Amino acid sequence: MPKLHIIAFDIPYPADYGGVIDIYHKTKALSELGIDVTLHMFHYGRKHEKARLKKVAKHLYYYKRKTYKNPFIGNIPYIVNSRSSEVLLKNLLKDNAPILFEGLHTTFHLKHPALAKRFKVVRTHNVEHHYYKNLEQSELRYFKKYFFRIEAEKLAKYEKVLKQADTVAAISAKDTVHFLKRNENTHHIPAFHSNEDATNPGKRGKFVLYHGNLAVPENYLAAMQLAKNVFRYSSLPAIIAGNNPPKELITLCDSIPNVEIQTNLNTNSIHKLIVQAHINVLFTNQSTGIKLKLLNALYRGKFAVVNSLMVKGTNLEGLCHVKDDFKEILSQVEELSLVNYSQDDFEKRKDYLNQHFSNRSSAEQLISIIDFKESKELIKVRKSGVLNSLSHISSILSYFAM
16 A cells, blocks of 8 residues: 655644644545555644544654744744654654645655655645734734734745645645745645535525634634624624634624624534524635635535635635625625525535535545655555555556556
């Protein structure tokens, strides 16, 4: 079996926020296609879900993130410098298998001389300096605002490290255009997600919903804007759902009679709300990466009303009602509140999502751009002829031909 090292910036299970959702379901899809995954993970507070991770990766390694490092010292971004590990490097050198670095976060050893002959691919989840610049603009607290500004400056300079990768796997078409400037061997590999297939959520729901990790400035700012400008005036009750909201958002929701905030829900509870909602309203002030909450809303929910930044570069605008002005968003919500979600709407959406966002197809694309030729284990497999047992993905692994 072809071997692959995956370096994750966090423990990817439970898969309950953007980046780890992509990592966990990518690892799962690769494993199902016959890839022998060794998963390296940095941890800094999340529980170790070994039993679940063992089902998708044959070998698990954990490394403590060095969160004590001063984020303002040196030129290496804090998100990278705090994930440096000599033990990780030693473990990577136990074989010659390709290495998948998940995000710039994990690229501390990308240009290390000991890995010069290894095939290295970097999965980009965002244009990170754009993401951090937007976090700065959304943040209300001075210290965090300053940290985000300095980190964005460092990340913009550090991004040139991507030329050391053999290939870059960008998460959106828009990001692909950006990273082609850093590495001409950049490919668009769509986001991996928790949905096997689109499910029909029924004709009607009783509320409108906004969901997201409310500890993230981008999300709680969007939630506050929607509560003030849209949900306050909606004829349908509104629910804002997500973990760890700031006090300002809780206070605001408590002051608006038809807005309810639900906090610290598990993934299944969020999915249930998405299904039950009549309209999923999603709004963002930045267009970095791809919003996995949008994919969840489209796979599981009924109507989706979004702003243009939410779908920019995703090719998903045809499945949504796109409005940018808050008055237009409210008008669209009111219009859709009177309409049933139809079988035709569902079938159109299901066909498109299955064609463009299948985890299996994305995994096959990723396999096709990774060169496993240096793997000793693969060489042994070739010689023994065991590779024939992988005939179900032979078209994807055709470049392994003897």
